[in-house]
Each structure stands twice: as C-alpha cells, then as structure tokens.
Amino acid sequence: MNLLSLNVRGMGVEGKSDWCRSLRKENEVNFFLIQESLCAGIEVSKIEKFWGKGNFGYEVVEPTGRSGGLFTAWDSNMFTMCSSIKNRNFLLIIGTLKVEFGLKGGNFSYAVGNKLRRIDRFLVCDNFVNKWPTSIYRILLRGKSDHSSILLKTFSCNYGPKPFRFFNSWMDREDFESVVLKVVKEFSYQGPPDIGLMLKFRCLRRALSAWRNECEAKEKEEKNIIKDDLVHLEKELEVRDLVEEELWALEEGKRRISHLETFRLRDLKQRARNLWAMEGDANSKFFHGLINRRRASNFIRGSI
Incomplete structure (x- = not known):
C-alpha cells in the first residue's frame, strides 16, 4: 500500500x-x-x-x-x-x-460492449501474505465468458534440506563419543582435502541423525515403561508397605525420568535461544508482516 x-x-x-x-x-x-x-x-x-x-x-x-x-x-x-x-x-x-495482490496480465476482468470493469478479485489475510509473499495474481484470457478467469498462484520457497542442528546435551549421553569415533575411523577418501572434509562431515551428520532418532525412540519407550511401573508401585503403596527392592525401584524410576527430562529441557532451552536470535522479540510478527507485504508488492513476477 x-x-x-x-x-x-x-x-x-x-x-x-x-x-x-x-x-x-x-x-x-x-x-x-x-x-x-x-x-x-x-x-x-x-x-x-x-x-x-x-x-x-x-x-x-x-x-x-x-x-x-x-x-x-x-x-x-x-x-x-x-x-x-x-x-x-x-x-x-x-x-x-484489505490485503490484495497486485494484478498482472491486465487491468479489467469483466467486459460488456465497450465497458470494462474489474469486479473479480482475490482478498487475502495477513497470514496468507506472510506464508506466500511472492504469490502471483493474474488475469487469464476471457475465452467464452464475459468474465476473465483470475488465477492466484502460490510459490513455496525451497531453500533445500533443513540445516543440521547440534544439541549440546548430546555430549553428555553415554554412546555419543563412540558414534563419532566410529565414523572417523571408518571414513576413507582419496582426493582433495577440502572435499574429503566435507564428505566426512556429511557422514558424521547422517550417523548422528540416525543415532538421535534411535535415542529418542528408546528414551520415549523407556519413559513410558518407567511411568507404568511408577503408577503400579504407587497404587501398591496405597494398600501395603513396599519392600526394600520396590522402594529402590520407585526412587530409581523417578531419578531416571528426571534425568531424561533434563536432556529435553536443555534442548528446549537451546531451541528457544536460536529462535529468539532468528526471529527477535514478540513484535517480530508485526514487522515481518510489513516486510512480506512490501516484498509481495516489489516482487518481479516475470514478463508473461
């Protein structure tokens, strides 16, 4: 505007x-x-x-x-x-x-005799503009109607695969070091050193991604099993005194869940810091909206 x-x-x-x-x-x-x-x-x-x-x-x-x-x-x-x-x-x-994309391909969408009007249009909300700021709004050939067809095309910006994110909590897990050492020892490449380093990092990234997914699945399963055991022991505690082994299992289960939860909270804290660094404070949505609307109006949509 x-x-x-x-x-x-x-x-x-x-x-x-x-x-x-x-x-x-x-x-x-x-x-x-x-x-x-x-x-x-x-x-x-x-x-x-x-x-x-x-x-x-x-x-x-x-x-x-x-x-x-x-x-x-x-x-x-x-x-x-x-x-x-x-x-x-x-x-x-x-x-x-009212947010409306700039019209391409003509100025009017309706014609009767010598009268031309623009009565067909798309109106979109701010969320639409923020998600697809480079969308194209175009009038097509009139064809067999007195109204021209109007086309709204959205383009999803593809910046390639998501960047690999390393979490500091991984270094405190038991088998993290062994995964890294295994990749380093097994990697072999004959060629330029810079390409070799890039390929080594690629292998390491893939190995860590697979290890991370495996750890998350195992920890989720372990946490569910421990929670079921704790629920059972707490119900038993309501009707009788627990024996020494059961008391140990109750305390050890709580300790293990707390330990796993610490990893999750550390990851969330690191994600929050990265998100703030990228998006800024609570006003960022407003300013990103202004930027995207200007980007939509200035975007060059080609010559056709």
Whole structure:
C-alpha cells in the first residue's frame, strides 16, 4: 500500500488539483494525506478533482480561520473506515486494511460492449501474505465468458534440506563419543582435502541423525515403561508397605525420568535461544508482516 503526504498550502489554488491527481496516479497512491487545505466545506466534487475517478472514501478536518485544515482520502477497495478521531492538529482514521495482490496480465476482468470493469478479485489475510509473499495474481484470457478467469498462484520457497542442528546435551549421553569415533575411523577418501572434509562431515551428520532418532525412540519407550511401573508401585503403596527392592525401584524410576527430562529441557532451552536470535522479540510478527507485504508488492513476477 502506497501513502502520499502533501502540504498543498491551499486547495483552491488553480492547477493544484491536477498536480495532486497526477502524483496519485503516477505513484499508485492508495492513501492521500493532505495538510493545509485552507478550505472549508469541502464537497465530494472538490475531492474528486484531487483524487480522480474511482471508489474512494474521505474525512476532513475544517481549517481554523485562514490556517490549517486536513483532508485524507483512500481507496475504498483497499481500506474500510470504522471510525475517526478529529482534532485541529491531527486526523486519525481507524479501519480495516484489505490485503490484495497486485494484478498482472491486465487491468479489467469483466467486459460488456465497450465497458470494462474489474469486479473479480482475490482478498487475502495477513497470514496468507506472510506464508506466500511472492504469490502471483493474474488475469487469464476471457475465452467464452464475459468474465476473465483470475488465477492466484502460490510459490513455496525451497531453500533445500533443513540445516543440521547440534544439541549440546548430546555430549553428555553415554554412546555419543563412540558414534563419532566410529565414523572417523571408518571414513576413507582419496582426493582433495577440502572435499574429503566435507564428505566426512556429511557422514558424521547422517550417523548422528540416525543415532538421535534411535535415542529418542528408546528414551520415549523407556519413559513410558518407567511411568507404568511408577503408577503400579504407587497404587501398591496405597494398600501395603513396599519392600526394600520396590522402594529402590520407585526412587530409581523417578531419578531416571528426571534425568531424561533434563536432556529435553536443555534442548528446549537451546531451541528457544536460536529462535529468539532468528526471529527477535514478540513484535517480530508485526514487522515481518510489513516486510512480506512490501516484498509481495516489489516482487518481479516475470514478463508473461
């Protein structure tokens, strides 16, 4: 969405309406912010001279004496006003922004005789723009209908395989060192050293990924078995005193679950730090939304 702010120093001066209208058209402005209108009782016909033809909404703050005056107009296809707050020093417009992808392949989707209109369109939410900022919205050939088909194509950015993530908790697991040493000893390559190092890291990454998946499956199964045993022992404790072996099993089971949970919490803590480093604080969704909307409007979608 494009906004234009302009101090006109009087809307009644000859030639300024044509100048403002051409600025709006050349820059595809959706929001027009005018200061120093110096014009009371502005009518729709006056605003149309500055805005041009089309659907638009507007709000006005009257000048005080021979100074001031604010006038704001907007494209009704992109913004719907809910309310406004007026003051001689500012004009606050509150409403809903409609997100629409830029149209390619033509300007109109409906034709009857010599009349052309654009009445077919896609409206999407912010989440859609954030997920597919480089989507294409295009008018196809009219064919056998008086309405053109409209096409919305989404592109999922593929940055290749997910990067390998190493967790510090792995180094405290019993068989981690043996997995690494086994890969290093068994690896063999004859060729440039840099390629050899890359291939060795690839083998190590694959071995650690397989080992990690195996560990997660084993620990999940072990945790479920221990929990079932603890539930059984606690039920037995309600009806009788446990023998020494059962008390040991109860305490050892709790200790083991706590140990496994420590690994999980360490991994979550490391993930949280990485996520914050990549995405920033809680305001990141808002700013990423702005960036993606600008990216969608600036994206070059080819020549066809």
